[in-house]
Amino acid sequence: MSTIAPTSVAVRPGTVVAGAFVALVVVAAVAPQLLTSGTPTQIDLRNALATPSWSHPFGTDEAGRDLLTRVIHGTGLSLGIGLGATGVSMALAIVLGAVAALVGGVVDTVVTRILEVTFAFPSLLAALLIVAVYGPSVTTSIVAVGIGSMPGYARMVRGQVLAVKQSGYIESAHALGHSPWTVFRRHLLPNAMRPLVAVVTLGIGQSIVWASSLAFLGLGVPPPSPEWGALLDAGRNYITTSWWLAILPGLVIVAFAIAVTALGRSLQQRLEGAAR
């Protein structure tokens, strides 16, 4: 007689694939040695710039290092930066967006104006500004990407919370005589947080993409780190001859971003399906 349990909706094959891939990436981040026996720094100059083959599925770079191994070992750092940046931007977005929507009035107007200003700073440019001031590093990457991508999410959060706040069941709860705190705790918070699942997973995918974009420009984690973006930057120099050095790590990033977003959407649908 409590909340409705999520009905068991059939899981689509695409979601299974996405989930499996994300799981694989997480394993690579936490325990890379389970997936590859090599080390990312193993130089073999005789085998430099080899095309992809069975022994080197991603080929080798200019120092003969196996690219796949480097990608696997870079996962932890890339995922860490992505999660960190997402944390930063979500925390800011929720604080700004939710407070604006809940308190309303002057606070809402002020916050909306602030958000308008932040929109004038496109995410990459805001990130670059921070990097210019503090210099490239892991921390800077996290903070820069986090702050740069915050405005869009803040607007989304504000929209969701506003929609819930103006729902009929909120007014009904007031009409029954519940206190504002009870209404907030029992109705507003749970219902507003639900759609955010998809937003957060979208955020993780996008954060990794932006962090790697920073590194691609040479302004992220410095080489010889096997962080994905740094691999892209290094591979760029050989784009005309050994294109796989840049394209394949990029493929991994794209695949991860798509997988995470797809997972998030399907998770969202299951949660909402419970209320359907």
Place this chain on the structure above:
Amino acid sequence: MRAALPKLASAVLVLVVAASITFFVQLLLPGDRATVILNLQNGRDQEWPAAEVAAVNTRFGFDRPLAVQYLDYLAGLFRGDLGDSYTEFRPVTEVIGAQLWPSVVLTVGALIVAWVIAVTVTVLTVRRGRFLPGLGSSFEAFTASLPHYWVGMLLLVAFAVQIPIFPVIGGDGLAGTVLPVLTLAIPLSGFLGQVLRDEFDKVLDQPFITTARTRGMGDTAVRLRHALRHAVLPGITLSGWALGALVSGSVIAENIYGRPGIGQVLVSAVNNRDVPTVAGIVLVVAAIYVIANLLVDLAYAVVDPRLRTS
């Protein structure tokens, strides 16, 4: 027209706040600014004698009270003066200078191409049978998540290296513009397409569409004459934001294709820790963004006359 005034005032306010932010960011440089500048200009990392530090302070005006620096900065903006570069010994406006135009061409061009792709794909695939809509939708979801650098490198490898149609390093002629524009337009078209498709789908269920059919209109005519105008509305609102996102992308596209533009200037400035130049570019972009949004609001009012009557 009267409704435009508060919007204009709001836009100016946004710019002033943005300028204030960029001003204060410059204060955040770790360490004493004069020392940092001297280090940057001479490629060293050391302490400098007081006389030299004082000279730099006077030259850049760091010895005046903060409030005066701030007001001077704002006043300078109205004159079109973005301050002096830390590393290049000349005003920021000169540094940015002629590089602005190619970037504008790239960004606006990409927006137009993205719209063309999105509208074509959506109008052709929404609700046409069982297979096509899913295909169109997946295509859009896929392209929307593609990072600019990846699309750029793929296009470069495919159409400049493997099949040499376009130049690898293109310059800003027409041939050299095609691939960079596509690099930016493809992901945006996916994003716009999703929004367009969702709205188109909703619009097609509306009763006035049925009314049009009862008059004997064919399906394509209904889509183009009635549904399209309604469906593009959210997309138009997004275009303002999209222009800002395109600027981010153009930094990367210019980087990949070696194309002149503020992207190049920006990256080298960040590398050199030349904060005024970076701040200047960011501010110029902010100004462009604000103007673009004003234009978008205007465009919206043209398409949806419900907003004109107040």
Place this chain on the structure above:
Amino acid sequence: MTAGTTEIGLVKVRAAAPLLQVAGLRVRFGDREVVRGVSFAVAPGQCLAIVGESGSGKSVTARTLVGLTGPGATVDAERIAFAGTDLTGCSERAWRDIRGRQIGFVLQDALVSLDQLRRVGDEVAEPLRVHGRGNRTERAQRAIELLDSVGVPEPEVRARQRPYELSGGLRQRALIASAIALDPPLLIADEPTTALDVTVQAQVLDLLAEAKDRGRAIILISHDLSVVARMADDVAVMRHGEIVEQGPAREVLQRPRHEYTQALLDAVPSEHTRGQRLVRGESVVERVRAPIDRTRTVLDARGLTKVYTGPDKVDRTVVDDVSFQLFAGETLGIVGESGSGKTTTARIALALLEPTAGEVLLHDEPWSALSRAQRRSRRRRIGVIYQDPLSSFDPRWSVGRVLVDALATGPRPPSSREEARARAVRLLEQVGLGAERLAGAPLRLSGGERQRVAIARALAPEPEVIVCDEPVSALDVSIQAQVLDLLTDLQDELGVSYLFISHDLGVIHHVSDRILVMKDGRVVEHGPADDVFERPQHEYTQRLLTALPRLRAA
């Protein structure tokens, strides 16, 4: 005959050849059969009304007549003959020629049935353009003529405006104008008067009647039997995809043979059904009520006024000096058209909205004057039922949780889970639902069942007053009848008072003891129900009653 009733019994000479003949029409969506073998005919100058509730298949039938059944539909029929042509197996191109030129279609609610971004003139002239009649100037001129012919004043000005700039009535006329632009011999109107104010409704029906007099054939789809009574020569009653009864209007409506038709007719609330239950078998069942105690005032509104200041700094007075009293055990009906301020008044009475001036007393104690915190403990004494209960339920909560939550706010909150569950079950039984509903989601219930749950929730804290804001307006006639019966039964049993708001005069007349008539925020008339309806004093009330289509002659 009292003023305002329209004769429905005139005998009409039927034209020899029917314009449209349908035999054995079947429509399937996948494996769901929505229309199961339907046959009817209509002749020029005649109006055939197809009556039914939601799910009866009447709208699908109407759309099939212009080939717009919808995607995924399988249509087959023994015969669909229109003006001698066989329409079965018609190609899409042939349909496009017929639509607009031979058969005109009018949908409901011009606000969403006209393209809001295009000018009215363009919308009206579109059939001309589609079928290649005249050049642009000629079409624009014809559009103005058409608007004039449907009674739109200043047609040149209106043609250049957009639909949202016109009032509801003018919009609907423009919609009809676009349907008759090419003067098609057959006009199909699918619920053309739903969601319209009574006065506007009458104007629209007049227009359709005019078309009929000019020799056009009309097929009218409606769920509203009074509208049908006004317009139709023949009536076909549809239920679950079949026609259960068909024949001349007078016979079907006055001497129905099928029990469903009889039940539908009985279910229509009006002055004839006052004091009776609407759902009944053979005989009339009278209500058994305790007399109303006029010494106890449960709700007292004094001089309520609500003024909104728009962004253009213009003041709009939505509620203007409204006063009323609600006694224990009675139903006070507030009736008015859209924009009359009745819903705003209800929200002020519930203290969900602060009045600009005036005061509300609950049980002779200050109510609107209290602070929000002070009101909270007294909220249980006044409950509310909305038109659309679904949005008032938390989408994550089961029916049981909704009820237990409401019980907890009452005077005797349940002390254990078992007690809570038992009382929730009792509430469900009180509103005619079974215990198996407890664990389900409100979303999965039908409209009528949802409203019952909403009523159960409103009853849980044992209030003395319930504000009912259009509680049955979104329900089918037969479901509406059940819910109205439920409300009156509960009042007879528990002695609860109702502040009943509706735009439907029949419902108000059926259910109210006293009535308030509102227009533009003011009370224009008030008094006992029979007095107001039979001897209206105010000109507006008289106009409302004249416009109201009646089902039976007095």
